[in-house]
Amino acid sequence: MPKINRYEDIDQVEREAKKDYIDRHSAFVQCASEAKAGEAFAVTVKIGDQYAHPDDTDHYISTVTLYNKDSKLAEATLFAGSLGGQGAKGNTEVTFNVVLEKDATFVAHAFCTKHGLWESDSVEVKVA
Amino acid sequence: MPKINRYEDIDQVEREAKKDYIDRHSAFVQCASEAKAGEAFAVTVKIGDQYAHPDDTDHYISTVTLYNKDSKLAEATLFAGSLGGQGAKGNTEVTFNVVLEKDATFVAHAFCTKHGLWESDSVEVKVA
Amino acid sequence: MPKINRYEDIDQVEREAKKDYIDRHSAFVQCASEAKAGEAFAVTVKIGDQYAHPDDTDHYISTVTLYNKDSKLAEATLFAGSLGGQGAKGNTEVTFNVVLEKDATFVAHAFCTKHGLWESDSVEVKVA
Amino acid sequence: MPKINRYEDIDQVEREAKKDYIDRHSAFVQCASEAKAGEAFAVTVKIGDQYAHPDDTDHYISTVTLYNKDSKLAEATLFAGSLGGQGAKGNTEVTFNVVLEKDATFVAHAFCTKHGLWESDSVEVKVA
Numbered sequence A, B, C, D: 001m002p003k004i005n006r007y008e009d010i011d012q013v014e015r016e017a018k019k020d021y022i023d024r025h026s027a028f029v030q031c032a033s034e035a036k037a038g039e040a041f042a043v044t045v046k047i048g049d050q051y052a053h054p055d056d057t058d059h060y061i062s063t064v065t066l067y068n069k070d071s072k073l074a075e076a077t078l079f080a081g082s083l084g085g086q087g088a089k090g091n092t093e094v095t096f097n098v099v100l101e102k103d104a105t106f107v108a109h110a111f112c113t114k115h116g117l118w119e120s121d122s123v124e125v126k127v128a
Helices: A016-025 B017-027 C016-025 D015-025
Strands: A004-006 A027-030 A040-045 A061-069 A069-077 A095-100 A106-114 A116-119 A125-128 B002-008 B027-030 B040-047 B060-069 B072-079 B095-101 B104-112 B116-119 B123-127 C004-006 C027-030 C040-047 C059-066 C069-077 C093-099 C103-113 C116-119 C122-127 D004-006 D026-030 D042-046 D061-068 D071-078 D093-099 D106-113 D116-117 D123-127
Touching: A004 D116, A016 D106, A027 A106, A040 A061, A040 A106, A061 A095, A061 D071, A069 A106, A069 B095, A095 B072, B027 B104, B040 B060, B040 B104, B060 B095, B072 B095, B072 C059, B104 D026, C027 C103, C040 C103, C059 C093, C069 C093, C069 D093, C069 D116, C093 D071, D042 D061, D042 D106, D061 D093
Parallel strands: A004 A116, B002 B116, C004 C116, D004 D116
Antiparallel strands: A027 A040, A040 A095, A061 A069, A061 A106, A069 B072, A095 B095, A106 A116, A106 A125, B027 B040, B040 B095, B060 B072, B060 B104, B104 B116, B104 B123, C027 C040, C040 C093, C059 C069, C059 C103, C069 D071, C093 D093, C103 C116, C103 C122, D026 D042, D042 D093, D061 D071, D061 D106, D106 D116, D106 D123
């Protein structure tokens, strides 16, 4: 508590409204599966994959946090209006360039001002 | 107060140490000069262009803020270690995808935990 | 740019609407004038003194930042609804307990999602 | 993942080092048990009760988040040095003034840059 919602494979979900609800709130970590030690490595967190989320002032994605295991690497705070504002929908997307020295396990959190905290699946990165 | 430092053209600066100091703290807004209304548009803020900044626990870039005119669109908080950690240097770089409905004027702020607040030159984007 | 608005003595302002506008956006740093080195010392930042600010989803105080000279000590991000929500008005107020080792000069920034950045007068604290 | 650590009653913990570890990272929500609807109500989040936490640049409490049920009300980002700096220890303490319209259930999260995320016990507030 607060509840941490987790991604569910929406192909296993029947109701269209529920597919949309889960997908548009879920955080997806996108990056290469291997990184070179000491070099800039782009990690993108995208909220929603096949569905878009409202950008209304009372309902928007306000926070995107990137963890490497238990360490918080970076957090972005977004303000309503960044995706077109009232009536618009979109996919919040933030790319952080990080430098890794050893294997990483990324997890992202997204926070929706109406529907709370959502945790991504984790993504492993090998560092050589 | 706090002092807001502004970018100076380092080609006009003579002392190497001063070039480095100014460049590695300065925020640069990088994006296309035209955007399509209602479509995702990537805006990158990079700290330092030709020089890199330390990522030491007592000396790192902790905040990157993106303004469109007087509106804060997004703010990223970074933690020491995101660029390799103690002894490493790098260029903090964050990309926000935003959606514009009309012409924008972007300005970014960077905050160094030792050397304070730095404001980028402004960048105009036409929206069609 | 972004413009940094500064507090003006509202007793010198004639129009009531302007008094209200200035006061309700201005940040006030409230603390004792002397602190003991090494002991917890409460610093309150209050937004608005005689007038209250809306807490609407499209118009609220989202950020309160406390600086000691050029150093950022702490930043609070508030979400619409923290002061009663749509239709309500109030004064955002955050107290940070800090520990000082030498004389401090505090300045606070407030950010209104509609009316931008506001800087407080500075407040000196002697540390003994 | 990231792991969310939770408070344990340290009276039930035998090892002194473990008592200290748990207590100094735990978030405690302190407020009255009843609030008046529409009036400012102070909610304090204190990190550590009987033990203090380091404020070293590589090991400090960086974030304090206050939730009311699943809603994020406010988040404070602290910077190393706010509690005296390298070698000092202290208890991060932030007070947010909020306005409630109905019964609330507060939970706080604390983030330690070395030991991750900690969740407080929840605190119920009746609003009349």
